[in-house]
Amino acid sequence: MRKxxxxxxxxxxxxxxxxxxxxxxxxxxxxxxxxxDDYVVYTVADSNGDWGFPSPWGHYQRGPGYxxxxxxxxxxxxxxxxxxxxxxxxxxxxxxxxxxxxxxxxDDVFWHDGQKLTVDDVIFTWxxxxxxxxxxxxxxxxxxxxAKENNQIEIKLKTEYAPFLANVAGTLPIxxxxxxxxxxxxEKFTEPEAAIGSGPFxxxxxxxEHGTYLYQANENYYNGQVRVDQLKFIKLNPQMTVAALQKxxxxxxxxxxxxxEQLNTTLQVLTETGSSNxxxxxxxxxxxLNNKEFRQAxxxxxxxxxxxxxxVRGFGLAGHPWLYTPDSFWYNPNVEQYEYDPQKTAExxxxxxxxxxxxxxxxxxxxxxxxxxxxxxxxxNLIRAAEIIKEQLAKVGIAxxxxxxxxxxxxxRILAWDxxxxxxxxxxLGGDPELLNRFFLDEAFNSARFxxxxxxxxxxxxxxxxxxxEARKELVDEIQTILAEEVAALTLYxxxxxxxxxxxxxxxxxxxxxxxxxxLPLNKLSFIES
Amino acid sequence: MRKKKIITYLAxxxxxxxxxxxxxxxxxxxxxxxxxxxEAALSLSEAAKEELRAKMxxxxxxxxxxxxxxxxxxxxxxxxxxxxxxxxxxVISKVLPWTLLLVxxxxxxxxxxxxxxxxxxxxxxxxxxxxxxxxTVVGLSALPNFLIGILLLxxxxxxxxxxxxxxxxxxYSGFTGTAYLLDVFKHLFLPLLALTLAQVPRSxxxxxxxxxxxxxxxxxRTAAAKGLKPLxxxxxxxxxxxxxxxxxxxxVSVGSALAGSLFIEIVFSYPGMGSLIHQAIAQRDYPxxxxxLLVIALTVILANLAxxxxxxxxxxxxxxx
Numbered sequence: 046m047r048k049x050x051x052x053x054x055x056x057x058x059x060x061x062x063x064x065x066x067x068x069x070x071x072x073x074x075x076x077x078x079x080x081x082d083d084y085v086v087y088t089v090a091d092s093n094g095d096w097g098f099p100s101p102w103g104h105y106q107r108g109p110g111y112x113x114x115x116x117x118x119x120x121x122x123x124x125x126x127x128x129x130x131x132x133x134x135x136x137x138x139x140x141x142x143x144x145x146x147x148x149x150x151x152d153d154v155f156w157h158d159g160q161k162l163t164v165d166d167v168i169f170t171w172x173x174x175x176x177x178x179x180x181x182x183x184x185x186x187x188x189x190x191x192a193k194e195n196n197q198i199e200i201k202l203k204t205e206y207a208p209f210l211a212n213v214a215g216t217l218p219i220x221x222x223x224x225x226x227x228x229x230x231x232e233k234f235t236e237p238e239a240a241i242g243s244g245p246f247x248x249x250x251x252x253x254e255h256g257t258y259l260y261q262a263n264e265n266y267y268n269g270q271v272r273v274d275q276l277k278f279i280k281l282n283p284q285m286t287v288a289a290l291q292k293x294x295x296x297x298x299x300x301x302x303x304x305x306e307q308l309n310t311t312l313q314v315l316t317e318t319g320s321s322n323x324x325x326x327x328x329x330x331x332x333x334l335n336n337k338e339f340r341q342a343x344x345x346x347x348x349x350x351x352x353x354x355x356x357v358r359g360f361g362l363a364g365h366p367w368l369y370t371p372d373s374f375w376y377n378p379n380v381e382q383y384e385y386d387p388q389k390t391a392e393x394x395x396x397x398x399x400x401x402x403x404x405x406x407x408x409x410x411x412x413x414x415x416x417x418x419x420x421x422x423x424x425x426n427l428i429r430a431a432e433i434i435k436e437q438l439a440k441v442g443i444a445x446x447x448x449x450x451x452x453x454x455x456x457x458r459i460l461a462w463d464x465x466x467x468x469x470x471x472x473x474l475g476g477d478p479e480l481l482n483r484f485f486l487d488e489a490f491n492s493a494r495f496x497x498x499x500x501x502x503x504x505x506x507x508x509x510x511x512x513x514x515e516a517r518k519e520l521v522d523e524i525q526t527i528l529a530e531e532v533a534a535l536t537l538y539x540x541x542x543x544x545x546x547x548x549x550x551x552x553x554x555x556x557x558x559x560x561x562x563x564x565l566p567l568n569k570l571s572f573i574e575s
Numbered sequence: 576m577r578k579k580k581i582i583t584y585l586a587x588x589x590x591x592x593x594x595x596x597x598x599x600x601x602x603x604x605x606x607x608x609x610x611x612x613x614e615a616a617l618s619l620s621e622a623a624k625e626e627l628r629a630k631m632x633x634x635x636x637x638x639x640x641x642x643x644x645x646x647x648x649x650x651x652x653x654x655x656x657x658x659x660x661x662x663x664x665x666v667i668s669k670v671l672p673w674t675l676l677l678v679x680x681x682x683x684x685x686x687x688x689x690x691x692x693x694x695x696x697x698x699x700x701x702x703x704x705x706x707x708x709x710x711t712v713v714g715l716s717a718l719p720n721f722l723i724g725i726l727l728l729x730x731x732x733x734x735x736x737x738x739x740x741x742x743x744x745x746x747y748s749g750f751t752g753t754a755y756l757l758d759v760f761k762h763l764f765l766p767l768l769a770l771t772l773a774q775v776p777r778s779x780x781x782x783x784x785x786x787x788x789x790x791x792x793x794x795x796r797t798a799a800a801k802g803l804k805p806l807x808x809x810x811x812x813x814x815x816x817x818x819x820x821x822x823x824x825x826x827v828s829v830g831s832a833l834a835g836s837l838f839i840e841i842v843f844s845y846p847g848m849g850s851l852i853h854q855a856i857a858q859r860d861y862p863x864x865x866x867x868l869l870v871i872a873l874t875v876i877l878a879n880l881a882x883x884x885x886x887x888x889x890x891x892x893x894x895x896x
Contacts, residue, residue, distance in 0.1 A: 092844075094844065095854075097660060098660065102660070103660055105658070105659075178626065178627065180627075232657075232660045233660065250747070252746075253659070253661075253666070253669060254670045254673065254846040255743060255744065255746060255846055256846070257746040259747045277747060279746050280742065281844055282728075282740075282842055282843065282844045284842075285728070285732075285740040285741055288732070288733040289740050292736070292740075294740065453605075453857075453859065454602075460605075
């Protein structure tokens with residue numbers, strides 16, 4: 046009797062909650078349809094949600110954080126699908142003689158609070174950022190900045206610096222002087238005024254614990270009509286993305302490669318390849334990996350096509366050893382490609398004094414009675430690739446011991462040179478060739494830190510100071526030739542990234558990435574009707 | 576006696592403070608790189624990097640960092656999270672209500688359900704009903720809680736569409752009053768169900784075992800001989816005596832429910848301490864990790880304290896000692 050009534054109570058509770066669930070859902074849809082018909086709300090979802098308060102110092106220091114800020118704050122220039130386009134500056138030119146850039150500021154730009162944007166604001170931004178580091182922009186190349194006549198600004202460089210347009214003028218958000226001039230701790234300034242910018246969207250709300258953002262279209266945007274009325278960013282478990290896209294709760298989101306085909310029929314799918322890579326790093330400070338011929342032998346032994354097919358199920362492009370993909374402007378096709386050739390590996394190893402005893406079961410190479418064995422450091426994300434590499438190298442007689450550790454530990458061990466071989470993945474390949482400094486010279490865990498070849502080091506340092514593009518390309522070609530010979534690090538493959546959206550806003554991947562090279566299809570220009 | 580207890584609790588607190596400080600720092604990896612990542616850190620000049628490191632106290636020795644930690648804590652300040660650009664106290668206080676809502680209700684519900692099922696099942700030991708309940712609950716305990724979560728989500732939210740796909744409220748819905756409460760409830764339902772289901776086996780198995788033990792005591796026969804109704808014997812006598820192990824394990828349950836919520840929160844994109852821990856570990860956010868661990872440790876200590884008091888209320892023998 047008692048049990049029956051208990052069961053009844055549970056059933057009632059469940060029934061009631063479902064009923065209520067249904068009710069409130071209806072109410073919610075009533076609410077949205079209650080708004081005027083042409084009111085467009087556009088929702089973008091990602092798995093993190095929270096990327097910090099959308100001011101230059103409030104956002105977290107990752108691509109998605111910068112992007113959320115970029116919808117509110119405009120820069121002097123910006124990038125569309127093809128290349129640089131005017132933004133706050135209507136035109137710009139480089140004065141080779143004085144090593145200075147001259148920007149002409151638009152005269153019709155207003156901050157979201159109605160005040161006019163002037164040359165003073167631009168100069169203030171520069172000065173403010175000298176005092177309060179903004180991690181996205183390196184201002185150390187700038188000598189000084191001053192106002193000229195006719196709304197012009199002159200920025201003088203200390204040395205010639207080719208990536209200036211992409212990494213400084215096209216990245217640095219201009220902030221309003223009348224709001225920031227008395228702010229001493231910009232990181233802690235998260236009042237709504239801190240998000241007053243001059244961009245296509247106005248800040249309405251940011252909620253950290255829910256990971257949501259709400260922006261309103263800026264009707265007075267100088268650069269054109271904004272396509273949507275409201276822009277929302279929400280947090281969503283990636284497993285739920287497809288369902289949310291299909292239900293229309295979300296208009297754009299990153300998706301798993303496997304879903305692309307299924308969604309292609311109802312939604313638009315965007316693909317991006319070549320802005321990130323998975324690479325093999327060598328500890329070239331110790332024997333035997335300090336020998337470039339040995340590194341070459343390894344390069345010949347790796348079948349990168351098979352890696353793509355098995356490690357990322359075909360959703361990727363086999364690596365071109367020197368970072369650039371063939372469709373990049375900076376790609377040099379005339380360098381050694383290290384096509385899969387195990388025969389060559391055997392030849393090189395023999396030449397280096399390794400021996401293989403055909404009479405024994407194990408077909409591993411020996412030298413001085415020691416088996417040729419290397420450790421391969423990786424994290425859980427790359428364990429599949431590591432297994433395939435192990436298999437491929439075992440085939441040519443090199444024993445591999447896989448050491449899989451958590452990502453941060455792997456990075457720490459790479460930095461401390463505590464590895465033989467390591468698998469690492471990173472983005473940022475689309476941007477300016479300054480990335481050669483980052484990924485081959487800089488002291489960072491995703492850099493090869495290859496200082497052995499002095500000529501190479503000086504060439505890489507030199508290329509960033511060459512302003513003339515053709516001359517720079519020649520130098521970058523030469524660098525790639527040397528990198529190819531040295532095998533400082535080996536790009537194994539470029540994984541593909543997929544986004545799906547409903548086509549309401551013509552999203553696109555920006556060539557070379559947004560601003561300094563963010564490989565996401567959320568360029569604010571796609572939200573503007575030109 | 577009481578003095579000794581207080582000393583034990585203080586010693587535990589001191590131990591926790593040291594662990595709180597050391598554990599995050601024992602994680603390999605550099606918080607600076609974790610926060611600034613490859614995109615930003617690489618465009619920073621060396622001087623700027625040094626400046627930021629100094630700001631985050633990363634340039635100081637471990638002992639000096641510990642001093643800073645204790646001094647700020649003494650002022651009642653949990654520190655400042657540089658990864659999130661907010662005082663740790665603000666960060667935690669914003670997510671705490673959601674955790675209390677989810678984990679608190681799950682604890683209460685799972686304990687109640689486990690208790691009732693345990694008593695009923697123990698009382699009917701060996702019968703078909705007992706076997707079925709036991710089988711179901713043990714089966715349930717074999718499923719990881721995130722799997723329960725994903726299955727619930729796939730069926731009720733994706734297939735049937737009865738519940739939202741994630742989050743704790745509909746973002747920017749403009750709901751107020753009852754509509755808002757309903758919205759919160761609708762978002763809470765599935766994660767709560769998942770966490771409750773995952774927690775039920777614990778209290779059920781404890782209660783059932785304890786009921787089985789109690790049933791062999793003579794007082795049960797005496798009660799039956801007095802002519803008490805089975806229901807009274809079950810809940811008033813056996814049930815009450817079986818409460819003890821459950822209440823004693825409350826402190827541990829709080830810990831396990833919090834740990835469980837980590838996965839549930841991620842599956843349901845639900846805000847709370849769990850997803851905060853996840854974020855803090857990934858970013859090597861020492862101050863935030865310290866703050867969260869401290870709050871959790873304090874909660875568990877308090878839960879233990881409450882258990883001690885509760886136990887003496889339930890069991891007069893403890894009071895006498």
